[in-house]
Amino acid sequence: MQTQKAMNTFVKETGGWVASQLEACTRCGMCAEACHFYQATGVPEYAPVWKVELLRRAYEQRFTVSGKVKLAIGIDSEISDEDLLNWSSYVYHACTVCNKCSMVCPMGIDLGTLIHDVRSGLAEAGVVPADLAAAVQKQIEEGSPLGMTDEVYADRLEWVTDDWEVDIPIDKEGAETLVVLSSIEVMKFPQNIAAVAEVLNAAGENWTLSTKAREVVNFGFYEGSHSHTTLFLKRILDQAMAMGVKRLVVTECGHAYDALRWTAYNLMEIPDSLEITHITGLLGEYVSSGRIKLKAGAFNEGKITFHDACKIQRKGGHINEPRQILNILSPDAFVEMTPNREEAICCGGGGGVIAIKDADPIRYAAFELKIDQVKKTGADTVVMSCSNCRLQFTDGKEHFNLDWKINGLTQMVADALAD
């Protein structure tokens, strides 16, 4: 373990943006009330403020008078290997970086981003949970953490094309829109690929998939490593730029959208001519402009609720589009959970948590908050626009033996396309 590397990363991350927010924290502990992992387990160390503690200590020890005094008189100690191991379990196992905590912080501190910075330090020091590190390694070598190699990708796409009888353009020259799927969709929800294709074809979009930019998932971003994040982003963006597309569409994947839409610009040069958007935004645009027509009331039986994903809704801003669509498809059946929209409770599986086997018990515990929320609405169907959430919901449904139907927004739209 290389503790010094973590320390150096923390110091490097600490500009005015980080420092001023660390200085603003009063240690009131209110953020804990927003954290699904703290709520579900009551473990004080899972409070967002405590997850950031390592970064604060590094900042104070290196940059402030009081921090140096604390170190000198023994109130604080140098960051140790043991600290790194402990924080690794707090920030990787018990945090989905959903950033709900920032909404209840009386000071408005952007805790999610600060926790991501803690992850960055731990990644540099090599204190990433084994499962996550292995997935990153797999993505480096095979191009996907879920074993979606070139051959698997080609096979799956061929199978979807045949079985769903849908046209899927691949490496089409002159395409304006490049769609990049997540391996979760390709491996676990292939019906989503067909749905994306049906919707884009119906809209008359000049689009394509790429055999080079084929994985939107970015485990380097989960890990917090800048170099791995950049490596995986470049695989997509270099190809998008080489093809000269105008638009890059991220399908139902949350953190990949966060990485591409908000982070990539600060890690590399991206031309203004390339628009990066999420399929949820695109669906809203198609419906508003009339490029696709939906059968009104196509899903109007029972009760349907929508799960807001942290990276697509709260951090991505695509909050209204799903409502707009569900109000057409399910005018009577659609019910909101409480709290919802930007204040929604996270599913508990994002941020890489679902990939860490050791985190399973707390992941299920956090999901119980979601079960509670859904049960209160009386809904029998839960819709979402994130495949990672969908994986958590499908897994949670099985684990808790729930009688729910889990659906993806794009799939509902595809199923309700008017002829």
Add this chain to the structure above:
Amino acid sequence: MNWTTFLHFTRGPLFQVSLLIFVGGMAYRLVRVVLLGWKGDKAPAKGSKLAGVAKTYLKGFLIFPFIPWVKRTFNRNPIMYLAGGLFHLGLFAAILLGTPHMLVWKSLLGFGWPTLPLPIVDWLAAASIAAMIALLFYRRTNSLLKLLTGPAETLNWLLVFLPMVTGYIMTHHLFFQYEVLFSLHMLSVDVLLIWIPLSRISHFMFYFFSRTIHGVEFGKRGVTP
């Protein structure tokens, strides 16, 4: 040295020195943080950053403290919410709208303003003191707050509590001779002024940074902060 000379010292030279340390110390803290550098954000915004900032201040200043259900933290953490809010309300009412304090501001700034009647300030100060005691008790019993509380947090509490309680007793002419209480009040204020730049009580300055950042982050994503 008798109490009268001690009072002259604590409200005269010592107060002035403390004030200088306070202002200088806070300026140092501010400059130190600002000079750490600010990386620009190159991601194209989806919504208005300015609107986000405006909304978050509106919520943070006006709605959040008075309409607790807006953030739904009230149900989960009513003690921190109520006691924390009451403490700040009483504190600012006393140091800004209490007549004796306004006169101090007037002597420093050269102008004054209307103040609240004494009984109102007095009740708010009493509520503030009660809230502080509740907060200390809560810090000592809640498992998360115990984890977050070190010697610095306890000292913060004590150094804010002393001026509040001496001020309150002084207003009511209780227990001690007036000069004694006044001296102790001024001494505790002087110590607090020196302590603030070294402590987290400085959050009142950095609040404006974190709140603005919050507004920018949510605003650029087109999300209500």
